[in-house]
Amino acid sequence: MAFSLDIPPYIFEQYNKGIEIDIIAAALTHKGHTLRPLYFPLGRIPIAFQNNLVDAAMGDMGIDLTPHGGFYADPTVIYDNVFISLKKNNLTINGPADLDNLTIISFQGAEKRYPQWLKKPFEEKRFYGISDQLTQVKLLNLERYDLVLSDRYIFKYFVKQLKYEDNIQVNQVDEHHFAEIDPLDYRPVFRSQQIRDDFNFGLKKLKESGEFQAIYDHYIK
Known part of the structure; x- marks a missing residue:
């Protein structure tokens, strides 16, 4: 499998x-x-x-x-996918237009799963899909991207890993629920x-x- x-x-x-x-x-x-x-x-x-x-x-x-x-x-x-941003950036995500000009990193294939939200960022090359989800957390923390699209538990797992294994303190974040789970x-x-x-x-x-x-x-x- x-x-x-x-x-x-x-x-x-x-x-x-x-x-x-x-x-x-x-x-x-x-x-x-x-x-x-x-x-x-x-x-x-x-x-x-x-x-x-x-x-x-x-x-x-x-x-x-x-x-x-x-x-x-x-x-x-069931993966509970949310947009995650650094709290200090004070972002509000209510609709796809709120993603304009923002850079997004997520799992591969996310643009196919959420075309209503990610088609435009994908076409404008503001979206990057990567399998390594530890890297997603690091890049958000380094402010290389504005948003991570990730399952809540996955993101929290890697935040803990960075803290306890690499002694890296991840900045506080906000979660933005954007779609009903199907x-x-x-x-x-x-x-x-x-x-x-x-x-x-x-x-x-x-x-x-x-x-x-x-x-x-x-x-x-």
Whole structure:
């Protein structure tokens, strides 16, 4: 299954662990399947699926994989993406026009996920997509970019990492909620309809048993 490179606390590539990997692995185990993660930059995940390099993908990164033999499963992990700015800049983000003249750094494929917000910055070369989300936090802190678009938990994880491992104090930030979360944006894709169904069954059992929440709590708390 194609996963992104490191996205702590959801994906720890070095250990084949993390919230998302643990949940998907546990759900597949219910029907006897074994997860083998393969790691790609975010933007290459759908390409890996299209080119038959993997049997499944953690998501489609905004590209419909149905024409390429994809069967969409139920949502697994929901990323709570927000714009993040340095508090001292006192930015207000209420609509796409508020991004005019601002530079934005985010995960690869964000411009496909949020075209209403990011099409113009992308076309004007004010948007930069990068897989390394630790670098996103560093560049915001250094004021190289005005905004980071990131999941709240991911950003906070790397703020802590900078503080405790590199002794770097990140400036205070503001979070700007800009879009309603659509769970359909976060569906794993399988090449086999049967395995998709088996996964959905296992995911339902995880939620009923409390194991789903226990995995989250293990990493977040």
